[in-house]
Amino acid sequence: EIVMTQSPAILSVSPGERATLSCRASQSISSDLAWYQQKPGQAPRLLIYGASTRPIGMPARFRGSGSGTEYTLTINSLQPEDFAVYYCQQYNKWPLSFGQGTKVEIK
């Protein structure tokens, strides 16, 4: 199974600033990576797939990048509604696997 490791576990950021979240795969996943946002009591919401593609309607401040084993989610100009937990997920090989999450909290 491919192990996904996210860092940091908690990221403290002020509103309006940029957040940079990392996700590392235990082997190359060829950009078969998705990012999700989850708020308390809600299901995850897809932010990014294919490492860098936003679904229709997703704000441009969410930007995904990376390749091979290293991936980054950048959230520019953090809005109040962006404070949440973020997960990465690989779909290069079965079983699909998720990272343990990064909580973005208000500084």
Add this chain to the structure above:
Amino acid sequence: QVQLQESGPGLVKPSETLSLTCTASGGSISSYHWGWIRQSPGKGLEWIGFIYHSEPPNYNPSLKGRAIMSVDTSKNQLSLRLNSVTAADTAVYYCARRGLTFEAFDIWGPGTRVTVSA
């Protein structure tokens, strides 16, 4: 836009079978692949499996053959059965739609919490 809603008992006894249903509205369940995912404090998010109405399901090997998924196109529903449950199966269970061109999940149900306890 399709919407999903999970349903089922919130409490299941150890060694019994967990049975959940996911009802889709606003779109046909026959047009997409679907998945089940669960989330627990101990294991985080865990993929259970994929199903498409005309293909055999695919399961996470970690479930050791205990999971059975099916589709009822006449009711526009998915179902999940998990046999021989233990406390480790306590989680929030989600059904979700798989993307057309990627194996991530673009639409999720709100989830249903299942506790395994005597």
